[in-house]
Amino acid sequence: MWRYIVKRLLWMVVIVVCVALLIFTVLWFVPGDPAQIALGSEATAADLEAYRELLGLNDPFLVQMGRFMRDTFLRLDFGISYSFKVPVIEEFAIRLPRTFLLGAFSLVLNMVIGIPLGILAANHRNSVIDRGLLVFAMVFSSMPQFFFALVLVVVFALELNLLPPFGIATWKHWIIPVLAASLSGIAQIARHTRASVLETIRADFVTTARAKGLEERKVIYRHMLPNALIPVISDLGMHLSMIVGGSVVIETVFSFPGVGLYMLYGINARDYPVVRGCVLILAVFSAFVMLVVDLVYAFLDPRIKAQYVNYAAKSGGKAK
Amino acid sequence: MNETLLTIKNLHVQYTSGGQIVRAVNGVDIELKKGETLGLVGETGAGKTTISKAILRILPDPPAKVTCGEVWLNDVNLFDLPAREMLEVRGNKIAMIFQDPMTALNPTMTVGNQIAEVILQHNDISNKEAMKRAASMLEMVGIPAMRYMEYPHQFSGGMKQRVVIAMALACNPELILADEPTTALDVTIQAQVLEMMINLKQKMNTSMILITHDLGVVAQTCDRVAVIYAGQIVESGTKEEIFNNPLHPYTIGLFGALPKLNDDSKRLSPILGLPPDPTNLPEGCSFNPRCPHAFEDCTVGQTPEMIEVTPGHFVRCILFRKESVHHGISRSQTS
Ligand SMILES: Nc1ncnc2c1ncn2[C@@H]1O[C@H](COP(=O)(O)OP(=O)(O)O)[C@@H](O)[C@H]1O
Ligand code: SF4
Ligand SMILES: [Mg+2]
Numbered sequence: 001m002w003r004y005i006v007k008r009l010l011w012m013v014v015i016v017v018c019v020a021l022l023i024f025t026v027l028w029f030v031p032g033d034p035a036q037i038a039l040g041s042e043a044t045a046a047d048l049e050a051y052r053e054l055l056g057l058n059d060p061f062l063v064q065m066g067r068f069m070r071d072t073f074l075r076l077d078f079g080i081s082y083s084f085k086v087p088v089i090e091e092f093a094i095r096l097p098r099t100f101l102l103g104a105f106s107l108v109l110n111m112v113i114g115i116p117l118g119i120l121a122a123n124h125r126n127s128v129i130d131r132g133l134l135v136f137a138m139v140f141s142s143m144p145q146f147f148f149a150l151v152l153v154v155v156f157a158l159e160l161n162l163l164p165p166f167g168i169a170t171w172k173h174w175i176i177p178v179l180a181a182s183l184s185g186i187a188q189i190a191r192h193t194r195a196s197v198l199e200t201i202r203a204d205f206v207t208t209a210r211a212k213g214l215e216e217r218k219v220i221y222r223h224m225l226p227n228a229l230i231p232v233i234s235d236l237g238m239h240l241s242m243i244v245g246g247s248v249v250i251e252t253v254f255s256f257p258g259v260g261l262y263m264l265y266g267i268n269a270r271d272y273p274v275v276r277g278c279v280l281i282l283a284v285f286s287a288f289v290m291l292v293v294d295l296v297y298a299f300l301d302p303r304i305k306a307q308y309v310n311y312a313a314k315s316g317g318k319a320k
Numbered sequence: 321m322n323e324t325l326l327t328i329k330n331l332h333v334q335y336t337s338g339g340q341i342v343r344a345v346n347g348v349d350i351e352l353k354k355g356e357t358l359g360l361v362g363e364t365g366a367g368k369t370t371i372s373k374a375i376l377r378i379l380p381d382p383p384a385k386v387t388c389g390e391v392w393l394n395d396v397n398l399f400d401l402p403a404r405e406m407l408e409v410r411g412n413k414i415a416m417i418f419q420d421p422m423t424a425l426n427p428t429m430t431v432g433n434q435i436a437e438v439i440l441q442h443n444d445i446s447n448k449e450a451m452k453r454a455a456s457m458l459e460m461v462g463i464p465a466m467r468y469m470e471y472p473h474q475f476s477g478g479m480k481q482r483v484v485i486a487m488a489l490a491c492n493p494e495l496i497l498a499d500e501p502t503t504a505l506d507v508t509i510q511a512q513v514l515e516m517m518i519n520l521k522q523k524m525n526t527s528m529i530l531i532t533h534d535l536g537v538v539a540q541t542c543d544r545v546a547v548i549y550a551g552q553i554v555e556s557g558t559k560e561e562i563f564n565n566p567l568h569p570y571t572i573g574l575f576g577a578l579p580k581l582n583d584d585s586k587r588l589s590p591i592l593g594l595p596p597d598p599t600n601l602p603e604g605c606s607f608n609p610r611c612p613h614a615f616e617d618c619t620v621g622q623t624p625e626m627i628e629v630t631p632g633h634f635v636r637c638i639l640f641r642k643e644s645v646h647h648g649i650s651r652s653q654t655s
Binding site: 202203204205207208209210211212213214215222223226227230300301302303306 | 373376378380407408409410411412415416418420423424425426427428429437438441442471473474484487
């Protein structure tokens with residue numbers, strides 16, 4: 001098992017390095033001049049040239065890329081934002097926890113609402129509850145996130161005046177963003193849970209459990225649910241990366257000062273250090289979460305765990 | 321040996337499936353004595369699994385519905401028991417061995433704990449004691465107790481079936497319903513598992529209803545045989561009677577070239593024609609579209625009643641009505 005984890009971590013490093021090379025190259029080809037944007041249209045050609053020279057933007061591609069890779073991976077230095085003039089890492093210290101919290105709340109909501117809703121629908125198959133849930137799931141998993149983010153703002157902030165529309169000054173500011181980030185995930189998890197429960201209800205081992213004389217409660221909580229939820233848990237990784245991706249949208253709509261909004265500023269200002277830093281940090285974060293989800297999955301499903309152990313054993317190490 | 325353990329009277333079960341009614345069990349009567357083994361033989365879809373699940377009241381409802389019938393265990397009608405008391409019957413007085421060991425075990429629970437669970441459910445003992453007994457059950461079915469903490473996927477099919485059997489025997493049931501316990505196993509393992517089951521059953525003096533396709537298994541293990549067709553028992557009697565003197569045209573077809581009782585494993589031979597469609601059973605005798613001896617009377621009215629031809633040997637066929645013997649197949653023709 002440990003071997004497997006170490007291996008996965010090494011792969012993560014490889015992937016992050018690739019992402020770094022990729023984002024650097026992409027930004028290189030994106031049109032737009034950071035100096036022009038920073039200094040405005042009145043700047044003289046000489047000013048622009050001096051500014052570019054200062055940022056090292058006149059060096060050849062490989063020199064710049066080498067410098068970026070060295071700073072990032074050997075010195076863990078993401079550079080200084082062109083426009084904010086503050087080290088990217090310092091901004092992260094403030095913004096990352098916010099984005100992380102937004103994602104964490106959203107994931108928790110996904111699970112604590114989505115899973116019970118799915119179970120409820122499965123247990124009352126074809127009832128009003130079930131039908132209602134299916135409609136809810138269809139609407140929210142197919143509607144673009146920014147749209148109901150805006151709907152929430154209009155309804156709860158502007159019309160009903162219950163909640164503040166943007167910012168993060170108090171806990172009330174968090175409610176609409178968290179909801180907006182969660183709804184589609186809740187809908188999808190509920191739908192997935194429902195399908196999985198309906199499939200497991202018919203499984204032979206559930207009949208076996210009944211034939212043992214167990215009370216229905218034990219049949220459900222000990223035998224049916226643990227098996228029905230395994231595929232749902234394995235999907236949480238995907239939901240999390242969606243939440244991370246969606247954070248740019250949500251943070252923009254609500255002026256929520258997290259990493260997503262920072263990245264958007266960075267893109268608009270061609271503030272390369274900011275964009276690169278954000279992309280990398282989100283990549284590391286996603287890869288790490290995927291690993292954790294996989295491990296939880298393995299912990300829940302002995303078959304998967306056995307695969308990992310075998311995998312480690314086959315690749316030449318001691319199992320375990 | 322003479323005391324009756326189980327009596328099933330006029331059991332009817334139907335499924336509702338896609339707006340159609342599947343008449344899976346249509347008036348089954350079974351009587352089983354203490355210590356006795358009854359072989360229940362019939363094609364796939366004849367209703368065998370449905371009968372055993374109906375006895376335990378674990379049919380999925382919907383779509384299944386017991387529309388009529390009684391199941392007496394000793395002097396209690398199980399169908400009258402409140403759900404709570406029925407829990408004490410399941411796994412404790414009546415245990416079931418399922419058809420497919422690959423899917424009958426919970427993949428996320430250790431095999432030992434799956435056995436311990438049923439012991440703990442029906443005995444007033446500590447967790448630790450239950451685990452100890454589960455470990456000794458494992459040993460009893462020939463699995464080292466050290467494999468207690470392993471999961472089903474680490475076991476072969478035969479081993480899984482042993483676990484299922486250990487689970488079924490764990491509470492010393494009075495009755496075992498074995499639903500094709502060896503069909504899903506390799507031929508080489510089948511004999512082992514079967515032998516083990518029979519030994520354990522004899523040791524504990526348990527009664528058993530053994531559902532099987534395998535006439536060799538019937539020959540080896542059963543005291544009596546009931547042949548089931550389209551949800552009805554069409555012939556029943558002692559093993560010797562059924563093997564040596566089958567009467568019903570369906571039974572005769574099943575036995576094909578008439579295996580002798582001491583023949584090696586002989587599978588049911590296929591019979592001409594399709595199995596009946598349980599959503600649309602033919603009028604009269606359900607077997608009439610495939611029966612080589614069918615005549616006009618067979619295609620009208622109710623299904624024929626059971627006729628006791630010799631004491632203890634019943635057959636459901638018009639040919640054996642006293643007044644219609646002249647239409648019939650004489651023994652010499654059929655055997
Ligand atoms: N869940 C179900 N829904 C609808 N029909 C069913 C269901 N289970 C069994 N049946 C039908 O009931 C009949 C008897 O099935 P079963 O008892 O499994 O037969 P056997 O065990 O003898 O092969 C078959 O025609 C089968 O199609
Ligand atoms: S009743 Fe008629 S159709 Fe049915 S088994 Fe007897 S002869 Fe054949
Ligand atoms: Mg069956």
